[in-house]
Amino acid sequence: MNKEKFGREDYLKYFDPVAFLKMYHSDIKGNQDEGDLMPWKMKNLHDVFAEGKLTGRRLLDIGTGPTIHSVISASNYCDTVYLSDFTPQNRETLRKWLDGSLQHSFKSFFQYVVDKEGKGTSPSCREEELRKKICGILPIDLLLEEPLAPCYFPRFDMVTTSFCLDAVALDHVDYGLAAQKITNMLKIGGHLVVCGLHGSCGFKVGEHVFRSCHVSVEQVKDTWTRCGFDIVDWREQESDKTRRNTVSTFDGVFVMVAKRVR
Ligand SMILES: C[S@@+](CC[C@H](N)C(=O)[O-])C[C@H]1O[C@@H](n2cnc3c(N)ncnc32)[C@H](O)[C@@H]1O
Numbered sequence: 001m002n003k004e005k006f007g008r009e010d011y012l013k014y015f016d017p018v019a020f021l022k023m024y025h026s027d028i029k030g031n032q033d034e035g036d037l038m039p040w041k042m043k044n045l046h047d048v049f050a051e052g053k054l055t056g057r058r059l060l061d062i063g064t065g066p067t068i069h070s071v072i073s074a075s076n077y078c079d080t081v082y083l084s085d086f087t088p089q090n091r092e093t094l095r096k097w098l099d100g101s102l103q104h105s106f107k108s109f110f111q112y113v114v115d116k117e118g119k120g121t122s123p124s125c126r127e128e129e130l131r132k133k134i135c136g137i138l139p140i141d142l143l144l145e146e147p148l149a150p151c152y153f154p155r156f157d158m159v160t161t162s163f164c165l166d167a168v169a170l171d172h173v174d175y176g177l178a179a180q181k182i183t184n185m186l187k188i189g190g191h192l193v194v195c196g197l198h199g200s201c202g203f204k205v206g207e208h209v210f211r212s213c214h215v216s217v218e219q220v221k222d223t224w225t226r227c228g229f230d231i232v233d234w235r236e237q238e239s240d241k242t243r244r245n246t247v248s249t250f251d252g253v254f255v256m257v258a259k260r261v262r
Contacts, residue, residue, distance in 0.1 A: 007143070007167075007168060007170065007211075008086070008141075008143065010208075010210060010211075011086055011087050011167075011210075012086075012087055012088075014205070014206075014208040014210075015087055015089065015090065015205060015208075015210070016089075016205055016206055016208075017065070017066035017089050017090050017092075017093040018093075018104075019205050019206040020065065020066055020067075020205045021066055021067060021093075021104045023204070023205065023206075023247060024038070024067075024247075025038075025067050025069065025104070025106070025109075027108040027109075028042060028108040028109055028111070028112045029108075031247050031248075033243070033244070033245045033246055033247045033248070034239075034245060034247065034248060035239065035240045035243055035245075037239075037253055038069075039112075040237050040253060041070075041162070041195055041253060041255070042069065042073075042109065042112055042113070043116075044195075044235050044255040045070060045072075045073045045074070045193070045195065045255060046073045046113060046116045046117075047235075048193060048233055048235075048255060048257050049073045049074055049076065049077050049193075050073070050116070050117075052077075053191075053232075054074075054077055054158060054191045054193070054257065055077045055078065055157075055158075056077075056078050056156070056157025056158040056187075056190060056191070057078060057079045057080065057157050058078065058079070058080050058082070058135075058154075058156050058157050058158070059071070059074060059075070059077075059078040059080070059081050059082070059156060059157065059158040059159070059160065060082045060084065060153075060156040060158070060159050060160075060185060061074075061081065061082070061083050061084065061159075061160045061161065061162075062084055062140060062142070062147075062159060062160070062161040062164055062182060062185075063084065063085055063086065063140070063142070063161055063162070063163075063164025063165075063167065063168070064083040064084060064085050064090070064094060064137075065085060065090050065163075065164075066085075066089075066090045066093035066094065067106070068083070068094070068097060068106060068130065069106060069109045070160060070162035070195060071083070071130070071160060072109060072110060072113045072126070072130060073113055073116075074158070074160050074193070075129070075130045075133050076117070077158075078133070078157065078158055079133070080133055080134075080135040081130070081133045081134050081135065082134075082135055082136045082137075082138055082153075082156070083134060083136070083137045083138070084137070084138040084139070084140035084148070085137075085139070085140060086139070086140060086141055086142075086168075088139075091137050091138075091139065094137045095137055098131055098134055098137070106127065107123050107124075107127075110123035110124070110126045110127050111123045113126060114126050138151060139151075142164075142165075142168045142178045142181050142182070143168065143178070144181075145181075147181050147185070148185070153185075155184075155185060155186055155187040155190070156185055156186055156187065156190065157187055157190050157191075158186075158190055158191050158192075158193070159182060159185060159186045159190070159191075159192045159193075160192075160193045160194075160195075161182065161192075161193075161194055161195070162194075162195040162196075163195060163196060163197065165178055165179065165182075165194070165196060165213070166196055166197050166200050166212040166213045166215070167210065167212055167213075168213075169213040169215075170211060170213055171213060171214075172213070172215050172219045172223070174213065175213055175215050175219070175220075175223055176223045176226070176227075179223050179224060179227050180227055183227040183228060183229070183260065186260050187260065188228075188260050188261070188262065189259070189260065189261075190259070190260050191232075191257060191258070191259055191260075192224075192229065192256075192257070192258045192259075192260065193255065193256070193257050194220075194224075194254075194255070194256045194258070195253070195254070195255050195256075196220065196253070196254055196256070197212065197250040197251075197252070197253055197254075198215055198216055198217050198220060198236075198250070198251055198252050198253075198254060199214060199215075199216065199250055199251025199252065200212040200213065200214060200215075200248075200249065200250040200251070201214060201249040201250070202248065202249055203247060203248035203249075204246075204247045204248065212250075217236065217252070217254065220254070220256070221234070221256075224256065224258050228260055228261055228262040229258035229259060229260055229261065230258060230259045230261050231256060231257070231258045232257050232258060232259055233255075233256070233257035234254065234255075234256050234257075235254060235255045235256075236252050236253065236254040236255075237252060237253055237254075238251065238252045239251055239252055239253070
């Protein structure tokens with residue numbers, strides 16, 4: 001099997017943004033089969049940024065998908081945000097969100113974040129603030145030597161990525177190759193925030209099952225350390241094995257904050 005072709009074609013042909021948003025992003029509770037995965041992720045993304053140590057001018061989010069939930073908290077700590085995704089259909093969905101024509105509401109996500117931030121901002125104002133910071137919706141392919149080609153950008157001050165590496169890589173060797181590409185896009189001294197799954201086998205979008213990379217916590221930590229990062233914060237939660245999950249398989253979720261030191 002041609003691993004690269006398998007992953008790419010699968011996403012191009014079968015990743016349906018409308019079905020994905022409906023299944024996992026209808027509201028802040030996420031998909032009930034996944035327990036409190038979504039609230040846990042939003043809480044921890046808020047908490048790592050609220051500490052105030054992660055700041056920079058330009059932020060790149062890698063593999064944004066059709067959803068902006070993972071950059072809401074981060075956007076308060078940078079001047080400009082670049083979103084990116086591999087599939088044209090996801091980038092089109094992000095463009096629709098940006099111009100206000102998307103038939104999907106992220107209101108409960110913004111409500112959650114403004115409540116946490118406690119500044120009295122309304123969800124709609126916070127959504128506008130995020131829109132104003134978006135500088136680009138870029139095509140990206142982490143399997144290419146230059147993932148953002150034909151565009152070239154100076155290295156970013158901060159990079160975030162959520163549930164993307166697990167999707168791109170099919171084993172821990174691929175995971176390491178993709179991690180190195182991400183490393184090259186970040187300034188030395190800059191911070192990386194990775195939200196990911198460990199022990200993951202796959203997830204459904206509609207009726208289509210997408211394979212994902214089965215990496216352990218040790219493999220994830222070892223990969224980023226080898227890429228030249230100091231892991232400065234690590235939070236994880238095990239999945240609830242007593243729950244019948246018909247949409248995804250994973251052992252746990254994590255949020256990692258790491259500083260590029262070389
Ligand atoms: C499970 S979705 C995650 C979306 C979103 N970031 C989230 O947290 O829900 C995986 C994303 O990885 C993207 N992807 C697939 N292959 C890729 C590649 N070769 N390079 C970069 N992104 C890729 C997909 O288009 C998809 O949006």
